[in-house]
Amino acid sequence: MTELDANSAAGPLTLLFGRDVTLAVGICAMCGTTGPLGETVMYGPAPGTVLRCPQCSNVLMTIVEAPDRLLATMPGLRLLSVPTGGTS
């Protein structure tokens, strides 16, 4: 099967963002479910990584790894909040 546990998304996400963003919180544009990227349902990594909402299965994000680049979309995220370590 290509369905992997949530933290398997850490590798492609780290490649894309340059650091661990599994604790970044996203809001599903379809159903409004709010939660960390590390708790989404992931398919892949081939032919691409697909992060789906754990509630409604909406496609939140895709990451395709070409030899020379990453191609990413966030079609189903209404918001992504990435902690920076600073204080508000």
Next chain:
Amino acid sequence: MGIVSSGFTGRREADHRLPPGQYETHDFPVLSAGPTPFISLAEWTFTVVSELGARQRWSWDELMRLPQSHPEVDIHCVTRWSKFGTRWTGVSLDLLLADVETGADYAVAYSHGGYTTNLPLEDLLDGKAWIVHEFDGEPLSPSHGGPARLLVPHLYFWKSAKWIQGLRLHTVDEPGFWETAGYHNYGDPWREQRYWGD
């Protein structure tokens, strides 16, 4: 004279059948962008929707009553594996599209579970594409797209949509799931059209 070994002959044939950047596999890897849907044959339908909204629909029994083809084809996945001589049973899209009145140049194949992929309509005609329901003489398993999938072997295999539900015909090209996510819009393995911009 029998001097050339079968191994040497076999390798040369494989080289000839392998598009650039591909390797031959004897497995049949399962790749998926979402959960596997399970569709009962009683509920299964295949629908063609023209650009004007006209619909033609076939039930499972109606599909089975149509003349069946037995394509034996090489398939090529964009993840670089190729599998030679895969044997399928299904119905040619030439038959299914024969009575569809359309001026469309493009099609979007849509599947149970929400997957889509786009192709020029001409790539579905002239003996190049089928709706298949058997692999290697057995009913197509859900993990490989059963009850039925699209088979378009001259393009990378993501175009051969699993769990096919229908075709929407369009006058403009509308990228599908992987085409929107960074894969090539057309996907010819012999021109190694893998990614957007290739």
